[in-house]
Amino acid sequence: MSVVVGNSDFRPLLNSPTAKITGVHESLLQECEKDIIWYRENFFGKPHDNYLALESTKGPLAISVILDGGVYKALVRSIEGSERLTVEGSAVYQSTHRKLFKLGPKVENLMSAFSSGIPARSLTLVKNPGLANELLSMEERQVIRSYKFGVAYCTAGQTTEAEMLSNRHESISPGYKAFLQFLGETIELRGWKGYRAGLDVSGTNQTGTHAVYTKWQGYEIMFHVATMLPYNEKDKQQLERKRHLGNDIVVIVYQDTDEPFQLSSISSHQNHILAFVKPEGEGYRFTCAVKQGVPAFIPEIPDPPVFGRDAVSRDFFLHTLVNGERASYKSTSFAPKISRTRSVLLCDVASKHLK
Template identity: 40%
Template structure:
């Protein structure tokens, strides 16, 4: 039956999902890669610097670089900062005292600014421990300087947005932008204009932030991250299946292992089957004698009820033979019960109830 819907289905049996919040868990699984938090590196490259050690050793910030940081986001104090911290220390000051942060279209962005991270002479890896673990970084240049991505050795950095300061004839600030990424990173927009020179403006800021966010999303499709994502998604899918199965068993009142007990979920919905004004069966249905479990029910014309049952070694003949007397003992209004096989270990139970006088 499942192959009629999707030919790729290769499972042999299905399990009912009863947990009321199952859809929320499934949506959370489907959207686990969607993030509203981003961290990007910002590396200051002085004229003539061509090595990793040189760019990560900069301690002074030019006026042009400070102006760009102010344009990029807000300077915040890290101590007790309540927003997205991007892995920076906000309690003990081990990653510096300040950083640059912004909230863009509901997305929190923390920038790892190379010159604001602590630096110890001779420790070339101190700042790289943070920026080297970012996926996308900005390279800021005060003037034309060659930048080669290979100059920064990193397994994670996959894309760079190079921003070079320049000015027009009137002295207004302009930014020349170029983008470079690893070969297996798909194209990401918005595309650069020709020439890729922008005035300092709100429009350019939006362009730049969108470009950075899209760059990270695109990098996730590169081979390295795609393989990690596949393994992560497989593990999350297995975890989702186990949680839904466990919660469904709990909802049905089936026994679960001591290690698998769900917090606030021990009762199951059979124990909470209460009086209903619609004329439904309003007595707890003891399920031990037939070992069946109610999966779903709804009203139909003439106050009939459908129950989906999951059998536990009880034959269909036994259901037909014992269902009427069993349900009648709990609800005197049951006048007829018919049982229909649906698939392996599953039956449909149809109850017709007498009209209330």
């Protein structure tokens, strides 16, 4: 193992003997991003009903319902996230009177068919045609299309965070240069028009002159490469570098050494996924450590945990990092903040239409 746990809050992920290095699965598109696609494809631009609640036992709610081919579909948005539900139309109770006049089921009967936990009596049907655009916009504001990952270089004799942040780019190994090329392309920051992840693109070089960037599966990824960030000879802690990598949820550590890294030296509260990569043969050995509270995520890491330098291996590696960050959003460090954001967005929409 390339890491030592000690009294750290991190734990190495176990490898799976049945796992394989594979390309991107549909699992990448999870939760709210799937809901965006689902709402567009199944609701938006089609006749459907939208129900809102400003105050309920589950907080503010926005529920979209459509009858599609005899099946009712619902998208339930709450502070906990978005849930997709379906139920056969025949399973929803309707009185003879409502059937005769094609009134559809009562909201209480419809919601109870979806789930007994939906507070139907708190819901109000809103027929404002502009609401659909607002609901779509609300969901889009929560979609993450860009990621920033830290990259640190750890060489012989270095076992702590402070030591590896002190490395200079002119001293890196050819193997590490090749790994940076594996991650993405080196771009000039001056005048950069893409996702900049907090880096200075004005030309004053406050965060260095270059960075590593890639577009992958419709996402933009900027890598905060520590050795490309400014080096301060008078600062043993290299706080400017730590300011960027310390605020990244995911940090990659490239190990040009056989000495195990001390996980307890990681002090940032923001770092939740540490991906340790060590050159081995024509590929890389991979160890992933996650902070306590981060739920399980896929893809699983195979045993032995070795991947190549081909496109499929790169997909596997980036897939692991992206899903690792997305899983971190459910940890106690981030989940309450995300819930508060959803609550504000839902309250804004509900307050506007339930005056």
